[in-house]
Amino acid sequence: xxxxxxxxxxxxxxxxxxxxxxxxxxxxxxxxxxxxxxxxxxxxxxxxxxxxxxxxxxxxxxxxxxxxxxxxxxxxxxxxxxxxxxxxxxxxxxxxxxxxxxxxxxxxxxxxxxxxxxxxxxxxxxxxxxxxxxxxxxxxxxxxxxxxxxxxxxxxxxxxxxxxxxxxxxxxxxxxxxxxxxxxxxxxxxxxxxxxxxxxxxxxxxxxxxxxxxxxxx
Numbered sequence: 001x002x003x004x005x006x007x008x009x010x011x012x013x014x015x016x017x018x019x020x021x022x023x024x025x026x027x028x029x030x031x032x033x034x035x036x037x038x039x040x041x042x043x044x045x046x047x048x049x050x051x052x053x054x055x056x057x058x059x060x061x062x063x064x065x066x067x068x069x070x071x072x073x074x075x076x077x078x079x080x081x082x083x084x085x086x087x088x089x090x091x092x093x094x095x096x097x098x099x100x101x102x103x104x105x106x107x108x109x110x111x112x113x114x115x116x117x118x119x120x121x122x123x124x125x126x127x128x129x130x131x132x133x134x135x136x137x138x139x140x141x142x143x144x145x146x147x148x149x150x151x152x153x154x155x156x157x158x159x160x161x162x163x164x165x166x167x168x169x170x171x172x173x174x175x176x177x178x179x180x181x182x183x184x185x186x187x188x189x190x191x192x193x194x195x196x197x198x199x200x201x202x203x204x205x206x207x208x209x210x211x212x213x214x215x216x217x218x
Contacts, residue, residue: 004096004145006083043085046143046180048101071103083143096145097138109177122157130154132183140182
């Protein structure tokens with residue numbers, strides 16, 4: 001598990017194709033690897049990867065076909081910058097929100113506008129994820145825990161302060177940029193719980209009828 005508070009910006013050192021999937025070598029910059037061990041989880045732009053090799057300033061991880069198909073990792077090139085965070089420990093301050101590192105889908109930056117010293121972004125999400133995004137709720141974008149300012153259909157907007165711009169790769173975002181998205185884990189479990197016994201024979205979608213039967217719609 002992670003908090004979505006980025007600890008360092010790293011970059012891709014090498015990409016080695018391996019029979020349909022790949023092995024990444026990631027240069028970790030200022031990420032504190034001294035306490036890390038083989039098998040530890042490290043979030044790479046929001047994607048939970050397992051360290052299979054550790055150096056003083058790098059680690060290697062295998063990336064499966066499933067992960068390549070559901071995230072932006074397959075689009076990375078040597079030199080691409082990524083957000084990095086070590087898995088949380090029992091003494092870690094939970095400064096963001098609970099993040100699993102299991103990416104739900106890929107969104108796209110559609111707007112970037114200056115707002116005093118901050119920058120406002122609008123991100124469009126896949127249709128199947130839109131129901132999980134709520135105003136003033138939490139969302140994870142490329143591993144960064146962020147507060148949603150507003151929602152309009154499949155789009156939501158973010159206000160990014162100077163510190164977050166400086167300490168993450170969000171500063172690089174321009175319209176057209178693809179980003180990894182992980183919705184709030186509580187929203188996913190709440191949806192499943194609301195289905196009750198229907199969960200065993202349902203696709204898992206919340207319908208207007210279900211909301212009415214549960215008392216959410218009068």
